[in-house]
Structure formats: C-alpha cells, structure tokens
Amino acid sequence: MSQDKKNQILTAAIDVFSEIGIENAKVSDVVKRAGVAQGTFYLYYSSKHALIPAMAEQLLHEQLDSLKEYVQDDDSFAKKIRQMVDTIFKVTDRYQHVLALCYSGLAMGSGLSEWESIYEPYYQWMDQLLEHAQRRGEVRKNIDVRITSKLVTGMMEEAAEQLYLFDENAKQAKAYKQETIQFIERALM
Amino acid sequence: MSQDKKNQILTAAIDVFSEIGIENAKVSDVVKRAGVAQGTFYLYYSSKHALIPAMAEQLLHEQLDSLKEYVQDDDSFAKKIRQMVDTIFKVTDRYQHVLALCYSGLAMGSGLSEWESIYEPYYQWMDQLLEHAQRRGEVRKNIDVRITSKLVTGMMEEAAEQLYLFDENAKQAKAYKQETIQFIERALM
Amino acid sequence: MSQDKKNQILTAAIDVFSEIGIENAKVSDVVKRAGVAQGTFYLYYSSKHALIPAMAEQLLHEQLDSLKEYVQDDDSFAKKIRQMVDTIFKVTDRYQHVLALCYSGLAMGSGLSEWESIYEPYYQWMDQLLEHAQRRGEVRKNIDVRITSKLVTGMMEEAAEQLYLFDENAKQAKAYKQETIQFIERALM
Amino acid sequence: MSQDKKNQILTAAIDVFSEIGIENAKVSDVVKRAGVAQGTFYLYYSSKHALIPAMAEQLLHEQLDSLKEYVQDDDSFAKKIRQMVDTIFKVTDRYQHVLALCYSGLAMGSGLSEWESIYEPYYQWMDQLLEHAQRRGEVRKNIDVRITSKLVTGMMEEAAEQLYLFDENAKQAKAYKQETIQFIERALM
DNA sequence: CATGAATGAGTCTTCATTCAT
DNA sequence: TATGAATGAAGACTCATTCAT
Structure with missing residues (x-):
C-alpha cells in the first residue's frame, strides 16, 4: 500500500518528465499527476534530484x-x-x-x-x-x-x-x- | 574588441559548465569567471539558455x-x-x-x-x-x-x-x- | 498509565528543547525521544505551542x-x-x-x-x-x-x-x- | 546609498519583530515594511537568522x-x-x-x-x-x-x-x- | 558599451496537524 | 487509546533578468 504511493510518484514523474523535460517539471507537477500531496513526495524521495x-x-x-x-x-x-x-x-x-x-x-x-x-x-x-x-x-x-x-x-x-x-x-x-x-x-x- | 568580451563569456561558460554541470552553474558564476559584470552578459547573449x-x-x-x-x-x-x-x-x-x-x-x-x-x-x-x-x-x-x-x-x-x-x-x-x-x-x- | 505517556512526552520535550533549542526542535523529535507515535502527542497536548x-x-x-x-x-x-x-x-x-x-x-x-x-x-x-x-x-x-x-x-x-x-x-x-x-x-x- | 537599504531592512526588522514577535515575522513582512524587494534582503543578510x-x-x-x-x-x-x-x-x-x-x-x-x-x-x-x-x-x-x-x-x-x-x-x-x-x-x- | 545593485516571480522543502485504521 | 502515513499551507531562499548610472 505504501509502495503504491511511491510507485505512483515514480510513474507520474516519468510521464511528466517525458512530456515537458526535467528542468521544466516542478515537484508540484509530479505530485498533481500522481494524485498525492506535496509532502507525500518527500516521504519517499529526499529531493527532486533523488x-x-x-x-x-x-x-x-x-x-x-x-x-x-x-x-x-x-x-x-x-x-x-x-x-x-x-x-x-x-x-x-x-x-x-x-x-x-x-x-x-x-x-x-x-x-x-x-x-x-x-x-x-x-x-x-x-x-x-x-x-x-x-x-x-x-x-x-x-x-x-x-x-x-x-x-x-x-x-x-x-x-x-x-x-x-x-x-x-x-x-x-x-x-x-x-x-x-x-x-x-x-x-x- | 567587443568580440573579446563575448568570447571571454563563452569560454568562461564552457569552463564553468564543464566543472560543475549545467544545472548548478549560475550566470553569476560565468560572469565572475569571465571577469565581466552581470549586465554585460545580456549584451551578448539574450539569456542563459542562449x-x-x-x-x-x-x-x-x-x-x-x-x-x-x-x-x-x-x-x-x-x-x-x-x-x-x-x-x-x-x-x-x-x-x-x-x-x-x-x-x-x-x-x-x-x-x-x-x-x-x-x-x-x-x-x-x-x-x-x-x-x-x-x-x-x-x-x-x-x-x-x-x-x-x-x-x-x-x-x-x-x-x-x-x-x-x-x-x-x-x-x-x-x-x-x-x-x-x-x-x-x-x-x- | 495514560499519565505515563503524557509525562514521557513532557520529559522528552524538555530534554530535546534543552539540547537543540526550541526553534529547531520538531514535534517529531520529541515523539521519537518519547518513544510514542506522532499522533499520540496530540492526545495529550493540543499543539506544539501548548x-x-x-x-x-x-x-x-x-x-x-x-x-x-x-x-x-x-x-x-x-x-x-x-x-x-x-x-x-x-x-x-x-x-x-x-x-x-x-x-x-x-x-x-x-x-x-x-x-x-x-x-x-x-x-x-x-x-x-x-x-x-x-x-x-x-x-x-x-x-x-x-x-x-x-x-x-x-x-x-x-x-x-x-x-x-x-x-x-x-x-x-x-x-x-x-x-x-x-x-x-x-x-x- | 547601499548602506541605506541595509539600514532600512534592519530598522524594518526591529519594528516588525517588536510588533508581532520573531517567529511570526516573515522575511516578506520585513521587506514589505522596508520597501525593498525580497531578493534585496539576501543581498545584505544571509538569512532571516542573521x-x-x-x-x-x-x-x-x-x-x-x-x-x-x-x-x-x-x-x-x-x-x-x-x-x-x-x-x-x-x-x-x-x-x-x-x-x-x-x-x-x-x-x-x-x-x-x-x-x-x-x-x-x-x-x-x-x-x-x-x-x-x-x-x-x-x-x-x-x-x-x-x-x-x-x-x-x-x-x-x-x-x-x-x-x-x-x-x-x-x-x-x-x-x-x-x-x-x-x-x-x-x-x- | 559596461556596470552591478535591485528586483520578484518561481519552487523546493519543512513540519505541525489530522484521521483512517 | 494508540498509531504513523498522509496532508498541504506556509515561507525561506535562489537566480535570471533589468535598468539607472
């Protein structure tokens, strides 16, 4: 279940980055796509870079x-x-x-x-x-x-x-x- | 002569970007290395991206x-x-x-x-x-x-x-x- | 017994705050030290401020x-x-x-x-x-x-x-x- | 002249902090009061703490x-x-x-x-x-x-x-x- | 042409608090 | 009672760009 969120985020990140490139993509874009809260991101990844x-x-x-x-x-x-x-x-x-x-x-x-x-x-x-x-x-x-x-x-x-x-x-x-x-x-x- | 500055900037940019990577390099790093003022950069390049x-x-x-x-x-x-x-x-x-x-x-x-x-x-x-x-x-x-x-x-x-x-x-x-x-x-x- | 938890939290808070100062201390530090869950804190104190x-x-x-x-x-x-x-x-x-x-x-x-x-x-x-x-x-x-x-x-x-x-x-x-x-x-x- | 801005910021900070306390005061409050831009603050003070x-x-x-x-x-x-x-x-x-x-x-x-x-x-x-x-x-x-x-x-x-x-x-x-x-x-x- | 102080929009990150279990 | 994953508002800070000198 918690792996779920982590994967949602990863998948969303791949999609978003593929579409608009990595520099243009904000963490907020990723979490929006993943359907999780901003803070949830940092529960699973220590930074955008990670x-x-x-x-x-x-x-x-x-x-x-x-x-x-x-x-x-x-x-x-x-x-x-x-x-x-x-x-x-x-x-x-x-x-x-x-x-x-x-x-x-x-x-x-x-x-x-x-x-x-x-x-x-x-x-x-x-x-x-x-x-x-x-x-x-x-x-x-x-x-x-x-x-x-x-x-x-x-x-x-x-x-x-x-x-x-x-x-x-x-x-x-x-x-x-x-x-x-x-x-x-x-x-x- | 003015081409000088332009080249100083370009050379500095290549050096700086080579050393610390492109995302980490700030325009201010480049101009510092080039020995010109911040504003001078924009006399020769329309943006960092350029x-x-x-x-x-x-x-x-x-x-x-x-x-x-x-x-x-x-x-x-x-x-x-x-x-x-x-x-x-x-x-x-x-x-x-x-x-x-x-x-x-x-x-x-x-x-x-x-x-x-x-x-x-x-x-x-x-x-x-x-x-x-x-x-x-x-x-x-x-x-x-x-x-x-x-x-x-x-x-x-x-x-x-x-x-x-x-x-x-x-x-x-x-x-x-x-x-x-x-x-x-x-x-x- | 439940007063136990409350006191564990209070004691932990005093320790943590003494060590790292009040602005730097997070609720999460306190509960970690107290050995209770994050949510438990709010069972006994209405807020960090309290x-x-x-x-x-x-x-x-x-x-x-x-x-x-x-x-x-x-x-x-x-x-x-x-x-x-x-x-x-x-x-x-x-x-x-x-x-x-x-x-x-x-x-x-x-x-x-x-x-x-x-x-x-x-x-x-x-x-x-x-x-x-x-x-x-x-x-x-x-x-x-x-x-x-x-x-x-x-x-x-x-x-x-x-x-x-x-x-x-x-x-x-x-x-x-x-x-x-x-x-x-x-x-x- | 540049010392001016630094002093404007300091004075504003003292006023704002006096009125609403230090934890409640945002950097944005200080610069608003000082009449300078957000970024200007960091030209003179490395952080809110400073x-x-x-x-x-x-x-x-x-x-x-x-x-x-x-x-x-x-x-x-x-x-x-x-x-x-x-x-x-x-x-x-x-x-x-x-x-x-x-x-x-x-x-x-x-x-x-x-x-x-x-x-x-x-x-x-x-x-x-x-x-x-x-x-x-x-x-x-x-x-x-x-x-x-x-x-x-x-x-x-x-x-x-x-x-x-x-x-x-x-x-x-x-x-x-x-x-x-x-x-x-x-x-x- | 050259300067560099000033700008402020943009973003990452933190953390107190909540709530379903 | 107790938990701890999830939340999201809030704010500090950065840095490309501008412009008065």
Whole structure:
C-alpha cells in the first residue's frame, strides 16, 4: 500500500518528465499527476534530484524486460539484433527526455557507483547474449565482451536518439534501423 | 574588441559548465569567471539558455578543427579511424558535461533546426571522409553514407562518455579505444 | 498509565528543547525521544505551542522543590540565599534553553495570565521567605516584598544565565555566585 | 546609498519583530515594511537568522547612546542609577520582544563570541561608571567590577521585563522602578 | 558599451496537524 | 487509546533578468 504511493510518484514523474523535460517539471507537477500531496513526495524521495536514479532504474528495468520478452533464446543472433534494435527504438521514442538523462549520465551528483549498479543487470544480460552467440559460432571470438556490450547498447541508443530528436521520424526510421543492424552485424559476425 | 568580451563569456561558460554541470552553474558564476559584470552578459547573449547552442557550436567547431588537423587526407582509412577515436576521446575527457548536453540534445528549447545546422559541417566532413574511402575501395559501397556518418560519430562519442563517466579512466582507456576502432573497422571495411 | 505517556512526552520535550533549542526542535523529535507515535502527542497536548507552559510549570515546580529541599526553614537568611543561588545556578546550567524561554516570557501567545499562575507558587514561597526573615529581623522592613521577590529571583536567574551562556563556566562560577550573594545580602539585610 | 537599504531592512526588522514577535515575522513582512524587494534582503543578510545579532547590536548601541545622553558624568551615583533605570525601562517598553531575544541569548546559533563582542562596549561603559563612583567614594570598593556590571545591568533589564510582560504597566511602573533603584543602591553604596 | 545593485516571480522543502485504521 | 502515513499551507531562499548610472 505504501509502495503504491511511491510507485505512483515514480510513474507520474516519468510521464511528466517525458512530456515537458526535467528542468521544466516542478515537484508540484509530479505530485498533481500522481494524485498525492506535496509532502507525500518527500516521504519517499529526499529531493527532486533523488528521482533521477530511481527513474533510470525503473526505465532500464522495463527496457530489459522488453528485451527479454522479445529476444528469444533460440533465435539466431541476427534476429536477436533486429529485435533489440526494434525494442530500443520503441522505448526511446516514448521516453526520449528521461532516457537522454539516463544515457548521458547528466544526472550526476548521485554517486556514479549508483549508476553502475543500475546499469549492471542490463550489461550482464548483454554479456550473456554475446557469449552465447560466440559459443554458437555466430559472433567472432576476438572481442572484449564487456566493452562490446556497452558499445552495442550505446550505439543502438544513440541511433535511436539521433533519429527521434533530429530526423523526420516516420520516413527515416526504417533506414536508420536497417543501417544500425547491418553495422552491428558486420562488426560482430 | 567587443568580440573579446563575448568570447571571454563563452569560454568562461564552457569552463564553468564543464566543472560543475549545467544545472548548478549560475550566470553569476560565468560572469565572475569571465571577469565581466552581470549586465554585460545580456549584451551578448539574450539569456542563459542562449549559451547552449553557442557552446555546442564552439566545441564542435574546435573538435572538427582537431579532427581536420590530425586526420590526414592521404592516410589510410584505418589510420583515420584511429586518429578520430583518439581525438574524440581527448576532447570528451575535457568537456564531458557540456558535450553530453550537445550530444543528447537535452538542451532543447532552442529549435532543433538550429542544432541541425550546428552539426551539419561536422557530418559533412564525415560524409566526405566516407565517400573518399569508398572511392579508394577502403569502405564498402552498400552503406547509407549520411546515416553511417552519424552512427560512427555517435559510437565514438558514446564510447568515450562511457569510459570517462563510469570506468577507471586510465586503465581501461586503451582497451576501450582499441575495441571501438576494431568494431568500426569491421563494420565498414 | 495514560499519565505515563503524557509525562514521557513532557520529559522528552524538555530534554530535546534543552539540547537543540526550541526553534529547531520538531514535534517529531520529541515523539521519537518519547518513544510514542506522532499522533499520540496530540492526545495529550493540543499543539506544539501548548508544551511551553507545561514545560515551564514542570521545571519551575522542580526548581521550587529543590529550593524547598535545600533551603531549611531554620537556616539564617544569609545561608538561605547561598543555598538558593547554588540551586538556581545548578538548574540553570542544565536547562538553559528552556528556562530562557520561561524567564523571558518569549513564549507568549499563550495568555500571560497562564504564566502568572505558573509563577505564582514560586513567588509565594519567596514572599514567605522574605517575610519570615523580616520578622526575624534579618531583612529590612522598608521593602515591597512582592516586587523584591521578583527582583531577587530574577537576579539569580540572570546571573546564572550570564555565566553559563557567555563566560567560561568552570572558572568564573565561584566568583559569580559569591558576587551575586553579596549583592543581594547588602541590598536586603 | 547601499548602506541605506541595509539600514532600512534592519530598522524594518526591529519594528516588525517588536510588533508581532520573531517567529511570526516573515522575511516578506520585513521587506514589505522596508520597501525593498525580497531578493534585496539576501543581498545584505544571509538569512532571516542573521538578523538577530545585527538587531541586537543596533538596539544595544541605541540603548547605550541613550544612557550616555541621560547619565551625566558629574551626577551623583544615586542619580545616575535613577537615570539608568528610567532609560532602560523606557527602551524595554518599546522593544520587549526583540530585547528579550538579545537578553536571553536565545538566538544562539551564531557563535557566542559574536554576542560577547556586541555586549562588550555596554559593559565597558558600566565598568567605568562603577570605577568612577568607587573613586569618588560613592560605591564600596570590595566588589568585582566586571561581574557587578553584569549583575546590575541584568537586574535592571529583568525588572523592566517583569514589569512590562506581566504586571499592569501603568500602576506598578513607579513602584518597580523605585524598588529596583533602592535595591541596587543598598547593594552598592 | 559596461556596470552591478535591485528586483520578484518561481519552487523546493519543512513540519505541525489530522484521521483512517 | 494508540498509531504513523498522509496532508498541504506556509515561507525561506535562489537566480535570471533589468535598468539607472
């Protein structure tokens, strides 16, 4: 029940921040959307700032869930890449502002170690994916898995941001995805 | 002479924002660093917000200059990639915060079209590089040059940010660069 | 049993207020110290403000008890003064903040008449002391007993506060007390 | 000119605090009265709290000026005492709330050493007065001048506060003063 | 052009108090 | 009685911006 309120606030914050950006969003906007009182906010988050890592965790968690759902274990690596790109482009479209925050680490001030631990499960999943593909002979052996995980994820996210921030979304989307997929495939397979 | 003040302010802004982040930096910090009066700021910039594109332009311009300097026309594409990665990692190390802003487009509010025009020369240089390499047979023909320009730049920048924000800089730097270079080479050559 | 809680709260309040001052002390600090719930406070005190007279009453009551204990009926007036000064200095040392409140009437807002009645037994005891001494020829007759009661008490308290707030306690204490005692003796005997 | 604003604020603060008490007074009340903007306040005082020592200094300064004016060098000690009591009762009547704050040291938080230096000139003047009277044979020699200064001042202030806070002012004033004067005279002469 | 004191709208945060359980 | 999560009014403080000099 009390977790309810905390989640209402988090969800509201993600929505509000996504819509109007983080600097423009007031705590009062968040609580209004969440349907709780101003003071209730501070029962669960020590400050407006404290929301940032919480939001990141929530969104990355959701994104990872999506990935786990759409990327099937027995798919080929090529198909997995395609699914991942699709998923990441979709999520990015929805949460541009907030994700930009997460990706760029702009929210610094909360210790970076906190960010590390938030991203960790994400990268771990990616590591396993790559290692699995390596074992199946779908991915070259001479790569640093850890770093490559980050490069690949970073590239997908960057591509999506580029697309949704600057280009006319609808038309270019297909080309962007296609190019991103091929780029990664060539680099790894 | 009056351009002097304008540049003092811009330089000071880049320094201050790099050091303490953009949300924490006050106009008063910037003018103090620049050694001008509070009011002088508004003689050259219509608002605090107006600094963002100006900073981006300045930094991207500098970065492009560096690239043009270090990346020699007659080098092999492989060497060019290495030089680019080196350069971008160096610049990113210095201007993390501000670049994060530029890269992620978080600074929105100024029309996006403005951003497009700021990035344009950057991407054009990249386009030429790729096309030149294609002509020399160093890069595959079946890529969309425009999009690939963005993917490659984005990837280099992302990798650098990952490195300097999260990992222990010194040790990992070499591995990160190496992996990034190879990733791109494989994807393109 | 229920009086237990009420007293726990009052005691906790005196402790907390003594330690961190009245403006800094939150109701939540008091209840935490008292080991009761936030709401319980309002079962026994109508508001935070209502604590002030209650605390005053409690402390003045304690102080009066101490005085009655240490100041023996058949002592000489001179000895009584000495005992009083000792006692008041001791209590003041312990409850500086709260007593300052009581003495200075800063806590106004609760009707002053309430304060009058709180102080009343205190002054009455003092009146009797003076009258008794007058009858024994130890104190001059040409004084207004009522007013002198207040002057004497006020002076002792003031002296103690001066000492414990501003001077290096340990060293000066003896001199302060001595001077205060003689001052009063000369004025009255 | 800029000192003007600072003084406007200080004066306004003393007035407002005197009228409605310190806890009830908002910074916004003070600036309204002073006729300056909210932000201007913070140009001169770092916080609402920072006003307290400033007010104390101002008031004690004024009070000392009054004392110096009304207490003539060549008056007898007895007359000086009378003038002092008159003056202190008058000032106390006007600035009860604020003085209570000063006297009781409740404003702590600012280092006590600051308070010491504020009171210092006050006590020094008193010291000289006593020493002068000693030399003229009007005050006994066997007193600690420093401590007695504080006792005497403290007593006068206490008496005035007692009067104006608790008793029906008009009627009792004369008796209070009279009694205070005699008390001190007997103790010292 | 340059200054910097003054402005005041805007927001975060606190905390006494309430009330459903 | 007792609880403590929830409330929301209230206020301190910040800082981008202006303007008289």
